[in-house]
Amino acid sequence: MNKILDDISKWPIEKREEFLKKVFEEKMGRTLNLEEPKSFSEMIQWIKLYYHEPLMGRCADKVLFKKFIREKLGEGYTAxxxxxxxxxxxxxxxxxxxxxxxxxxxxxxxxxxxxxxxxxxxxxxxxxxxxxxxxxxxxxxxxxxxxxxxxxxxxxxxxxxxLEEADDYDVLCFHGKPKFVYVKTEHFEDGINREVGYPMSFYTTEWEYINARYKGIPTKADIKKPAHLSKMLEISSKLSEGLPFVRVDFFENAGKLYVAEFSFAPWAGLRAYEPEAMDYEMGKWLDIVHTAKAEYVKRQDRSV
Structure with missing residues (x-):
């Protein structure tokens, strides 16, 4: 507790790049390519380092996020x-x-x-x-x-x-389009092996099971389709407009749908996928070139 922590935000961009490359190789078992990222995980690192969008900062704050949801959806969608x-x-x-x-x-x-x-x-x-x-x-x-x-x-x-939360339903959106859902189950139940983790299961937007997973994490192929799926997809599309990637998290309580939070970097982009091909398939949905040429900071700007 008495250790003096370094302020990463004060590091020059070169130091952040170097350190993140080491962490990525350690966690993912491969070299991080920031010049021409191909996988989703690489692109998440690129976004973390170089992409600047004020809305992301606002919604990363879970207090200000609720105000944003009220502005977009009206009252009653957050706790x-x-x-x-x-x-x-x-x-x-x-x-x-x-x-x-x-x-x-x-x-x-x-x-x-x-x-x-x-x-x-x-x-x-x-x-x-x-x-x-x-x-x-x-x-x-x-x-x-x-x-x-x-x-x-x-x-x-x-x-x-x-609120007595049940299963979480997280919609992954790329450039304003929901592409698939993953469901977190049993994470509030006693007896879960915390070292292994609670099940996280991938489903298409039509609720077809995707035979893939985060490495080492259990998955379930028989989860019932949520009653509010179409509403989740509709809301996710609206909330993710203008963002290159965002995971919109929902939960249901007493038959009512709530928006829980946004995630711009699930697992910090540092959890391997099985099969690895899924990481690269997701990378095809995230257009970094389009993102870099938008009105935000470009990769070549070394002053970030």
Missing amino acids: KTYEVWEKPEEVDLRNIPEQCAVKSNCSSDGNNILLVADKSKIDFNKTEKEIKENWFDRLKLHTNSFANYYYGVQPKVYVEEY
């Missing part, structure tokens, strides 16, 4: 927010609802989330200390990553309504 704390000294768990969820606005993968099913069971002093010391420290959050769209995000902690 209700009770409180937003912008500074550590504002944190007060004693005044939160009896049931709620406390979350960081710039974390993911289940980190910095407190699900409060019964407030009376909280160790207030210990939990508040953890939140104040770590959940606002930008060097310990995604604000200190290789994804440049996090660099302008102000760390916050927010309190939202407690």
Whole structure:
């Protein structure tokens, strides 16, 4: 905890490139090609390093993201927010609802989330200390990553309504077009082997099982088609307009559809696919040339 963390956002682009190439080779088992990326995973690294879109920074902030969803879809598509704390000294768990969820606005993968099913069971002093010391420290959050769209995000902690989430349905959209869905199941159930992970299963937009997976992650071929699939695809198309890639995450609660969050780099683009050919097929859907020639930063601009 006392280790001084380096601020990646202050690194020159050459240092970020060099370090990310080492990480990519370690995680993916192959060389990262940033000059002419071909696979989806390579293109995600390119986007993290070079692509600048203000909307991505806004939606990477899970507090501002909810405002964006209200603007695009209207009320009722996200969990209700009770409180937003912008500074550590504002944190007060004693005044939160009896049931709620406390979350960081710039974390993911289940980190910095407190699900409060019964407030009376909280160790207030210990939990508040953890939140104040770590959940606002930008060097310990995604604000200190290789994804440049996090660099302008102000760390916050927010309190939202407690919802018994079921399966997650994540729609992967390329240039505003939903291409396929993956479903996360059993991740809130007891007894799941956390080292192996909970099942993540790929399906087409017509709900046909795709025989592929993230390396080492279980998958299921018999998941029932969600009741709101057509609505998810419609909403995803609307929300992803103007973005080269985004994963739009949904969940259903009590028969109602909610938008959970955006992901611009699932698994940080550092989880291998089985078969590897899927990574390259997905790369065909993401037009980096078109992206680079848009009104945003170009690859040749070494001043990023």
